[in-house]
Amino acid sequence: MLGILVSRADEASVHIGEQLLDVAEWHQREDDSLPDADGGGTVYEREGVQLREFEDLHLSLDRPAAAFDDPDLLVFASKHSGETGRLLTAHHTGNFGPADHGGADDALAQACPNAHARVLDALAAHAPERYDVGMECTHHGPTDVGAPSMFVEVGSSEAEWADPAAAEAVARAILDLEGVPPHREPEDGDDWSRRQLVGVGGGHYAPRFERVARETDWAFGHVAADWGLDALGDLDAPASRDVLQEVFEASRAAYALVDGERPAVEAALADLDCRVVTETWVRETDGVALPLVRRLEREVGTVVDGLRFGDRAADVAGGSTVDADDTDLAVVDLPAELLDEARGIGRPRARRRPAARRPPGALRQRRARRRRRRRPPGDVRPRESPDARRPRRTDVRPPRQRRDRRG
Secondary structure, three states: OEEEEEEOOOHHHHHHHHHHHHHOOOEEEEEOOOOOOEOOEEEEEEOOEEEEEEOOOHHHOOOHHHHOOOOOEEEEEEEEEOOOOOEEEEEOOEEOOOOOOOOOOOEEOOOOHHHHHHHHHHHHHHOOOOOEEEEEOOOOOOOOOOOOEEEEEEEEOHHHHOOHHHHHHHHHHHHOOOOOOOOOOOOOOOHHHOOEEEEEEOOOEOHHHHHHHHHOOOEEEEEEOHHHHHHHOOOOOHHHHHHHHHHHHHHOOOEEEEEOOOHHHHHHHHOOOOEEEOHHHHHHOOOOOHHHHHHHHHHOOOOOOOOOOOHHHHOOOOOOOOOHHHOOOOOOOOOHHHHHHHHHOOOOHHHHOOOOOOOOOHHHHHHHHHHHHHOOOOOOOOOOOHHHHHHHHHHHOOHHHHHHHHO
């Protein structure tokens, strides 16, 4: 079930809640088992969806999932603050380091990578004109939610928080998550075969990770921006290692994509049960069954070393039924003639056709013409004879010799 949280203390959240009630049909009931401020009172329901209102700001709530009827996914309808103009955004919650805005220190909520990728597409589909769609790093509370969750927001100022078109876009994007599971299904029974990534590095906004999520079949769980990694301090400290391990566990991911040069981070990740991959690896494995990817990298070579997947590899359907060990593979050597021909494709024409030999002095004459064209108007210099030019070559003599010559 999809649970939607509306905060009465958040202007944008209230407007999104109003649009949610307007764009869909709901059944109302009264829940007297909880205080009205904690999700009780009037509850709005439709098939597979439940909406509850809370008095406090979202980031200060503690285990709000307990107010819902066994939710699979929770979405916080919220405002986004910043100097980012008209923006619709989504992100997971948690704290790298001290909890300055809700939640606990060095703690992360359960992420929902599959739903997060879907809501980015939905926001782009429903966004009003002149609104951008963005992906943010993991930040602020709550950290103890009780179910996979994320914030879906409208920003970035009071004008946008009160914009009914923006609120409607967020409301429709949230409703598009009805029936969407929080995680990708494993293709081989474990997290190593889920198409879910942890994002590491970069700024607060994550355009690179957003492009990967929008353009491939991979999804992102938690994203640790540069400032979050800096907040962890010494990455060799046991407490920092515990937080990094929790990033993967809370994301149910085994792969990390690093944005930028972070050798200390990559060294720390090397000691965890994960694999750091490149964007090329992510894009090359798009649509290729991960068990098959592992086998081909084991028996043929890695993507980093030049392995590429063609249509035949993509024809092996993904899903839990894939058994890469039963897929027939044959490693063959290509004929030398074919390799020579392939290496010749795309060479510059100058390499295929010998260039005409220039007459002696042609290059020197062409350079002289360029120099003349660069002179300002009226800068006419007399042409020097070979004899006039020759003494200048003696300027390489030591200063003493030049003084003797002048004397």
